[in-house]
Amino acid sequence: MRYLLRDVTTMSVRGLRLVTRDLDAMITAVVLPVIILLLFVLVFGGAVDIGTGYITYVTPGVILLAAGFGAANTALAVERDMSSGMVERLRSMPVAAWTVLTGHVVASLVKNLASTAIVFGVSILMGFRPEATPWEWLAAVGVILLFVAWITWLAALVGVLVRSPDAAGGFTFGVMFLPYVSSAFVPVETLPTWLRGFAEHQPVTPVIETVRALLSGSAGPGGEAALAVAWCLGLGLVSMVAAGLAFRARR
Known part of the structure; x- marks a missing residue:
């Protein structure tokens, strides 16, 4: 277990270094x-x-859109590792090669x-005034991290399966589509x-x-939060297992 944690830490640090060196990905994840x-x-x-300030309504949707942009770039990073020979090199070393996927997820x-x-920060400068308690802030961040983890593992699966950077980049369009056809920018009604x-x-x-209710301080023990967590955990687990199986098969 100690060696496994060491490998995961090493690959996570590597993933973070790759993120800081990819200027295009940083611009997409932050500026866009x-x-x-x-x-x-x-x-x-x-x-x-x-019926309320639009900045208050739209900020949670943009936050998830930003998370989707950032996570989708993982597909490109994984595809590069698979096609550049990085994984084959790891197989010749005393390192668990699959930890490269975990490193990309942690970096994401x-x-x-x-x-x-x-x-x-930008939304607050524009007038967004969240009324969440410290516990609601933690819960909102937790839900966002669950969402990012699910999207990132799905992106890692795509990166393992595809055979070119263009195919990996196409995953971004699918991620961009979902928030637009939701309650992110207008009520679904x-x-x-x-x-x-x-x-x-x-x-x-x-x-x-769920994130919108938590940030506004109006979250209650309703089914919406449980549904959000169930979606993220269920799809994240399926994506993680599928990515691991696809990784072993492609090796």
């Missing part, structure tokens, strides 16, 4: 969500009437915490009937609603 926040609040916010969690903090059913029953909507 801020631009989207500014765009929706300043351009569309005046036209959206939801750290990177997304940083990007989430930046989005929070305003969507067309044929689209409302998907928005109400896809996993991103309960996660956004």
Whole structure:
């Protein structure tokens, strides 16, 4: 167990170093969500009437969108390791090769915490005033981390399965799609009937609603939070196991 923890720590530090050296990924994970926040609040916010300040409504959705951007880049990083011979090199060393996937996941969690903090800071400068208690803040961060972990393991699975950077990059478009067809930017009641059913029953909507309720201080022991956690844990576990099996098969 001691050697396994050592390997995971080593691969996590490596993953963080790769993140800091990938300027394009850093810009995508940090700058793009801020631009989207500014765009929706300043351009569309005046036209959206939801009974409260739009900055308060939209911030949780942009935070999850930022997390999705950051996690999706993991697919590219894993694909590079698989195609560059990095994994084959690890097999010749006394290191558990699969820990490279865990290292990428840990690095993604750290990177997304940083990007989430930046989005929070910008939204507060724009007038967002969360009313969450310290426990609600911790719960909101926990839900966001569960969401990031699920998306990152799914991205790692994609990175193992594909055979080119372009195919890995295509995963980003799927991640971008889900928050837009949810309650991230407008209430699902305003969507067309044929689209409302998907928005109400896809996993991103309960996660956004849970984070929104926690930050506003109105969260209660309802089913929305349990549904959000169940979605993230269930899909994250399936993605993690599938990534591990695909990794062994491709080796």
